[in-house]
Amino acid sequence: MDDDTRTARWERRAGTPLAVASLLFLVSYGVRILGEGLPGPVLDLSLAVLYGSWALFVVDYVVRWRLSGEGPGFVHRHWLDSLVVVLPLLRPVRIVRVYDAMQDRRQEEPRLPLQARVMLYAGLASTLLGLSAALAVYHYEHNAPDASIRTFGDALWWAVSTLATVGYGDVVPVTPMGRLVAVILMGCGLALLGAVTGSFSSYLMQRFARAGDDVGPPGR
Known part of the structure; x- marks a missing residue:
C-alpha cells in the first residue's frame, strides 16, 4: 500500500530528529522547573526550545495523519500518539525507536x-x-x-x-x-x-x- 510505504518512509526519516527533539523537550522542561534562579535569557531560551519541540511533535502527528489516509479515525486508532500531542511529556519515551532506526541502517549487524x-x-x-x-x-x-x-x-x-x-x-x-x-x-x-x-x-x-x-x- 502506497500510504503505508509513505508513512513508513516518513517515520524512518523523522525518527532521529524527533528523538533529539524529545530529549531537548525534556531537558528544557527540566530547566524551566528546576532552574528558578537561572538568568532570564536562559529561561527564555529553554521556553523557546520547549515550544519549538512541541511544534515538531504536532507537525509529525499531522503528517502521519495525512499519509495514513484514515481521516478522523486516525485519532482513536492511534490514541497513544494523540495523547502524546496533548501530553508532550510522554514524548521522550518514543526515543527508544531510535534503536530500530539505527538497526535498519546496519542490516549486516x-x-x-x-x-x-x-x-x-x-x-x-x-x-x-x-x-x-x-x-x-x-x-x-x-x-x-x-x-x-x-x-x-x-x-x-x-x-x-x-x-x-x-x-x-x-x-x-x-x-x-x-x-x-x-x-x-x-x-x-x-x-x-x-x-x-x-x-x-x-x-x-x-x-x-x-x-x-x-x-x-x-x-x-
Whole structure:
C-alpha cells in the first residue's frame, strides 16, 4: 500500500530528529522547573526550545495523519500518539525507536533478540517516563499546601516507587494535576512491568525448550 510505504518512509526519516527533539523537550522542561534562579535569557531560551519541540511533535502527528489516509479515525486508532500531542511529556519515551532506526541502517549487524529488545525498550522507557513524571509532580506539588513532595529528590523517590508498583505512601501527590500524573504513571508502570515480565518468561521458556531438545529422548 502506497500510504503505508509513505508513512513508513516518513517515520524512518523523522525518527532521529524527533528523538533529539524529545530529549531537548525534556531537558528544557527540566530547566524551566528546576532552574528558578537561572538568568532570564536562559529561561527564555529553554521556553523557546520547549515550544519549538512541541511544534515538531504536532507537525509529525499531522503528517502521519495525512499519509495514513484514515481521516478522523486516525485519532482513536492511534490514541497513544494523540495523547502524546496533548501530553508532550510522554514524548521522550518514543526515543527508544531510535534503536530500530539505527538497526535498519546496519542490516549486516545482528539485531538483539526480541525479548532483549523489549526489556531494553522497557528499561529506557521507564527511565524517561519516571524522570518526566518526577518533573511534572514536583512542578505541581512543591508549593502546594500540605504537600509531602517538597524537593525534586522526593519527586524522584515517588516516581521510582510508583513505577515499581511498590507505593510506600511516605510521599504522595495532593493536587489534582499531581494525582493525574500519578494515575498515568501507574498505568504505564503496570504495562512496562508486564512487558518485561512476559519477555523474560518467554526467554526462559525458550531456553528450557532448547535444553530439552539438546538432551533428546531418554535411551532404552
